[in-house]
Amino acid sequence: MASIQYKKASCIYPGSDKLAVDSLSLDIQDGEFVVLVGPSGSGKSTALRMLAGLEDIDEGHIEIGGKDMVGVPSKDRDIAMVFQNYALYPNKTVAENMGFALKLRGVSAEERRKKVEDAAKILDLTEFLDRKPAKLSGGQRQRVAMGRAIVREPQVFCMDEPLSNLDAKLRVQTRTQIAALQRRLGTTTVYVTHDQVEAMTMGDRVAVLRFGKLQQFASPNDLYDKPANAFVAGFIGSPAMNLVTVPVTENGVKIGDGTMELERADLTKISDAGLNEVTIGIRPEVLEISDSVGVDVVVDLVEDLGSEAFVYTHAGSGVELVARCNPRTAPNLADSVKLRRHPDGTVHLFHPKTGERLN
Amino acid sequence: MTVTADTDAAASEEAVAERVRKIREAQDVGVSRAEGWRRRLPLLPALIFMIVVTQIPFLFTLYYSTLSWNLVRPGSRKFVGLNNYIAVAKDSQFWRVGLNTVVLIVVVVLVSAFLGLLIALLLDRAFLGRGVVRTLLITPFLITPVAAALVWKTTLLDASNGIFNWVLSLVGAGPVDWIGKFPLTMVMVVLIWQWTPFMMLLILAGLQSMPRDILEAGRVDGAGAFQLFRELTLAHLRRFIELGVVLGAIYLVNTFDAIYMMTQGGPGIASANLPFYIYQRAFLGFDMGQAAAMGVVVVIFTMIIASFALRLIFKSFTGKEEAA
Amino acid sequence: MTTTAEKSTEATAPAVASKKKSRKFSPWGLVAWLVGLGFFFPVFWMVLTAFKSEGDAATNPPKLFFTPTLDQFKAVFEQGIGPAMLNSIFATGISTILVLLLGVPAAFALSLRPVRKTQDGLFFFMSTKMLPIVAAILPLYVIVSNIGMLDNIWSLVILYTSMNLPIAVWMMRSFFLEVPGELLEAASLDGASLMRSVREVILPLVSPGIAATALICVIFAWNEFFFAVNLTAVNAQTMPVYLVGFIAGEGQYWAVLSAAATITALPVILCGWFAQNKLVRGLSFGAIK
Numbered sequence A: 001m002a003s004i005q006y007k008k009a010s011c012i013y014p015g016s017d018k019l020a021v022d023s024l025s026l027d028i029q030d031g032e033f034v035v036l037v038g039p040s041g042s043g044k045s046t047a048l049r050m051l052a053g054l055e056d057i058d059e060g061h062i063e064i065g066g067k068d069m070v071g072v073p074s075k076d077r078d079i080a081m082v083f084q085n086y087a088l089y090p091n092k093t094v095a096e097n098m099g100f101a102l103k104l105r106g107v108s109a110e111e112r113r114k115k116v117e118d119a120a121k122i123l124d125l126t127e128f129l130d131r132k133p134a135k136l137s138g139g140q141r142q143r144v145a146m147g148r149a150i151v152r153e154p155q156v157f158c159m160d161e162p163l164s165n166l167d168a169k170l171r172v173q174t175r176t177q178i179a180a181l182q183r184r185l186g187t188t189t190v191y192v193t194h195d196q197v198e199a200m201t202m203g204d205r206v207a208v209l210r211f212g213k214l215q216q217f218a219s220p221n222d223l224y225d226k227p228a229n230a231f232v233a234g235f236i237g238s239p240a241m242n243l244v245t246v247p248v249t250e251n252g253v254k255i256g257d258g259t260m261e262l263e264r265a266d267l268t269k270i271s272d273a274g275l276n277e278v279t280i281g282i283r284p285e286v287l288e289i290s291d292s293v294g295v296d297v298v299v300d301l302v303e304d305l306g307s308e309a310f311v312y313t314h315a316g317s318g319v320e321l322v323a324r325c326n327p328r329t330a331p332n333l334a335d336s337v338k339l340r341r342h343p344d345g346t347v348h349l350f351h352p353k354t355g356e357r358l359n
Numbered sequence B: 001m002t003v004t005a006d007t008d009a010a011a012s013e014e015a016v017a018e019r020v021r022k023i024r025e026a027q028d029v030g031v032s033r034a035e036g037w038r039r040r041l042p043l044l045p046a047l048i049f050m051i052v053v054t055q056i057p058f059l060f061t062l063y064y065s066t067l068s069w070n071l072v073r074p075g076s077r078k079f080v081g082l083n084n085y086i087a088v089a090k091d092s093q094f095w096r097v098g099l100n101t102v103v104l105i106v107v108v109v110l111v112s113a114f115l116g117l118l119i120a121l122l123l124d125r126a127f128l129g130r131g132v133v134r135t136l137l138i139t140p141f142l143i144t145p146v147a148a149a150l151v152w153k154t155t156l157l158d159a160s161n162g163i164f165n166w167v168l169s170l171v172g173a174g175p176v177d178w179i180g181k182f183p184l185t186m187v188m189v190v191l192i193w194q195w196t197p198f199m200m201l202l203i204l205a206g207l208q209s210m211p212r213d214i215l216e217a218g219r220v221d222g223a224g225a226f227q228l229f230r231e232l233t234l235a236h237l238r239r240f241i242e243l244g245v246v247l248g249a250i251y252l253v254n255t256f257d258a259i260y261m262m263t264q265g266g267p268g269i270a271s272a273n274l275p276f277y278i279y280q281r282a283f284l285g286f287d288m289g290q291a292a293a294m295g296v297v298v299v300i301f302t303m304i305i306a307s308f309a310l311r312l313i314f315k316s317f318t319g320k321e322e323a324a
Numbered sequence C: 001m002t003t004t005a006e007k008s009t010e011a012t013a014p015a016v017a018s019k020k021k022s023r024k025f026s027p028w029g030l031v032a033w034l035v036g037l038g039f040f041f042p043v044f045w046m047v048l049t050a051f052k053s054e055g056d057a058a059t060n061p062p063k064l065f066f067t068p069t070l071d072q073f074k075a076v077f078e079q080g081i082g083p084a085m086l087n088s089i090f091a092t093g094i095s096t097i098l099v100l101l102l103g104v105p106a107a108f109a110l111s112l113r114p115v116r117k118t119q120d121g122l123f124f125f126m127s128t129k130m131l132p133i134v135a136a137i138l139p140l141y142v143i144v145s146n147i148g149m150l151d152n153i154w155s156l157v158i159l160y161t162s163m164n165l166p167i168a169v170w171m172m173r174s175f176f177l178e179v180p181g182e183l184l185e186a187a188s189l190d191g192a193s194l195m196r197s198v199r200e201v202i203l204p205l206v207s208p209g210i211a212a213t214a215l216i217c218v219i220f221a222w223n224e225f226f227f228a229v230n231l232t233a234v235n236a237q238t239m240p241v242y243l244v245g246f247i248a249g250e251g252q253y254w255a256v257l258s259a260a261a262t263i264t265a266l267p268v269i270l271c272g273w274f275a276q277n278k279l280v281r282g283l284s285f286g287a288i289k
Helices: A044-052 A094-104 A109-123 A138-151 A168-185 A196-202 A220-225 A230-235 A264-272 B002-032 B034-064 B083-090 B092-124 B130-142 B145-156 B163-170 B183-208 B212-220 B225-253 B257-262 B274-284 B288-323 C002-020 C027-050 C071-078 C082-111 C118-130 C133-146 C153-177 C181-189 C194-223 C226-231 C239-250 C254-274 C276-283
Strands: A004-012 A019-028 A033-037 A059-064 A079-082 A156-160 A188-193 A205-210 A213-218 A242-247 A252-255 A258-261 A277-282 A287-290 A295-304 A309-315 A320-325 A336-341 A348-350
Touching: A004 A044, A004 B002, A019 A044, A019 A059, A019 A205, A019 A213, A019 B002, A033 A044, A033 A168, A033 A196, A044 A059, A044 A079, A044 A156, A044 A188, A079 A138, A079 C181, A094 A109, A094 A138, A109 A138, A138 A168, A168 A196, A188 A196, A196 A220, A205 A220, A205 A230, A213 A220, A213 A230, A230 A242, A230 A277, A230 A348, A242 A252, A242 A320, A258 A295, A264 A348, A287 A320, A295 A320, A309 A336, B034 B288, B034 C082, B034 C118, B034 C133, B034 C153, B083 B288, B092 B130, B092 B183, B092 B225, B092 B274, B092 B288, B092 C027, B130 B183, B130 C027, B130 C254, B130 C276, B145 B163, B145 B183, B145 B257, B145 C027, B145 C239, B145 C254, B183 B225, B183 B257, B183 C027, B183 C276, B212 B225, B225 B288, B225 C118, B257 C239, B274 B288, B274 C133, B274 C226, B288 C118, B288 C133, C027 C254, C071 C254, C082 C118, C082 C153, C082 C194, C082 C239, C118 C153, C133 C153, C133 C226, C153 C194, C153 C226, C181 C194, C194 C254, C194 C276, C226 C239, C239 C254, C254 C276
Parallel strands: A033 A188, A033 A205, A079 A156, A156 A188
Antiparallel strands: A004 A019, A004 A059, A205 A213, A242 A277, A252 A258, A277 A348, A287 A336, A295 A309, A295 A336, A309 A320
């Protein structure tokens, strides 16, 4: 168990011109479950691999438990990693796979067996201990990969998209198991995924990356309620937040053919920044269908999920808006309805060019 | 506003490029020092061994080729410069034999590749006893070449009691002196017999590595069997056929056993190839200088062709690695 | 009712059977059999003739049925095939071991830990194979004779090693390349040094490939004739050379010649048959993916 600090760490792949990870700085507490999330190419896997020692730290530092890891090889870092494709040793049984690290450290066969059996019990692998990976299903292999990491009782767990090769149902199931396991063991964990749902449900704090740069590092709630820029706003939450760049008027902004009013404080911020256009962000659940006031829109598609429904619409001038509504009272295709902002709902304002948060 | 944003962007781009440059410099230096040598170390024993055993003798060959030297007349060694080469150039037998060599390589490689393709196609579908048939088919490749040549020469091709002539007699055709009348051709037949399995195995590997869904997509799109073969299968197989052709050619340059056993190069030099001819010069005629010069000429020609071949193998293989 | 039920089970049964082995009679299968038998025929005939008496061997028309005899084999052994056999085993075995000892580290260096000059190293290895051996035989003969190693089996051992090393490195490199990089990373995170990773993770995975490579080396070394005939005389002659010498003595006696040929060729043929899958794997040079 240890704290982890990324201090302006950067990495370039040999032969490439681009910084895969650009000056990443993160302060991770001991015992925390941190998720690195972002689209492909965002550098999240690279950042994880830098921590594990599988990629060089080309600039800056990474510290584990206060010790600088620059120049320290993987085998000396006391980190366990769960790979996306599991990387199980094909010629060893499940028990041997899980016990390999201990064997290398010279742990006695007795103790090895006990530790392996304990971990196998937690992960429900006891009946598979003598099988080889080829004879296991995908889900079982994934658990063996986890088991291999747990047995080592390392300072840090690294997990590189461990759920992406599982089918949807198994993914949800395993997600909760991993989170529960980590809470029970208390080991500092860095977890990489491209799936923002995983990020939001599993992490104590989540770091959103894009093109190698950190966008925001905060708790899931903070990311959801106060995204630091338009990218984070649009990345977190499904369906995505409505983000439209619209002209500013006296009292608010012009959406489609109508106007949406804004708070005084927000309008001040916009004029302080000297903008006549602003990107506003409104979550679908903040928009509701109204009879009276609102923006005129035409319904393009209704997604009925049973517990809620999402209405995809477009306003004049091509602006597209998604709103949440009750599935029993959802409008029909091609209906003309009005959308208005829920009076208590938050409107996020971003700079139209830089994407930075304004309010 | 827009102005500062742009210049800001430009300035930071430069800063980024500078950092990238610094890092790349450090990377380049980092790997090539001690780590680089440590990584090369396992390669060294094999490398040194090969250089000593193959390259150094060749240097000697170059040296010998400038001498007039006959092994049975010791003390006759003297430097004659390029005289041997001139003699080789004037030696019409040498060029005749060279032509034989080229004909032999080209015909054997092409015919065995073609036959190998046909047989691979046959073996690609499952049928009863496919494994046994494959076992039967690889046997010609396994059998000792001199033993094979012996069997062909005696029991199969013999003018009086060979099986070929017996089969001919069943349809009333006269006995043929196969080896006497068609020496080079018969050598080529034996070589084709031995090399077709090799080509077949390579191409079969290619066929079995081909993803089937492309063929299914083609069929759904309306392509007939022959079109599927020509457009999709053949394109995929090209890499394997090329590899087979190149490797086969490399080995066939050195063909010696079959000629030694079946025809001794004869009649005259009708079925001799360059290795055999040089062998005769060196070990039967004991004319080292001439033989060496011939050897060098052969190497030069082979290197020209080999450089194309190596580029071909590497292109198709690194291409595969990139694609994968 | 019963007829339709029977029909439906008939319909499903072949579908299940074809998953295991195709018992369907297919015309192309027949053609394949004919081709296979045709290619195999000379070998079959060689072995058959080895069991004939001389009278039965060179007849017109050729005899398929006869009383078999082991006399020919006895004659071959009596003429002293033992030393040649031992020489072949020695040269083939030792050279293959040397090839593996030199080639496995080389292939490893060229695949798993590439440096900038990797392509050049590989290029060099392959290019040595392309050198016509006839160009090297002259100085080799002179050198070997000068150091007194003519007719010494060790000369062949060295030469066979150099003959097989390029192909072996090429093949083994392709097998090394198939090891997923992630496995090495996992091993290094588990705390394994490079040597340990190689021993516990890589070698087990690569061992079928190494076996295939060894088999190919055995085939080429055992069957080799050119070096053997020029650099050996009586003491160090290998089986192929012995066979040729045998002909000089026995000329037209086909049966005993066939026996000698069979004994010469059989070991490698059997090896190849039993390790067939490895052989096919090796020959495809990892070109399959």
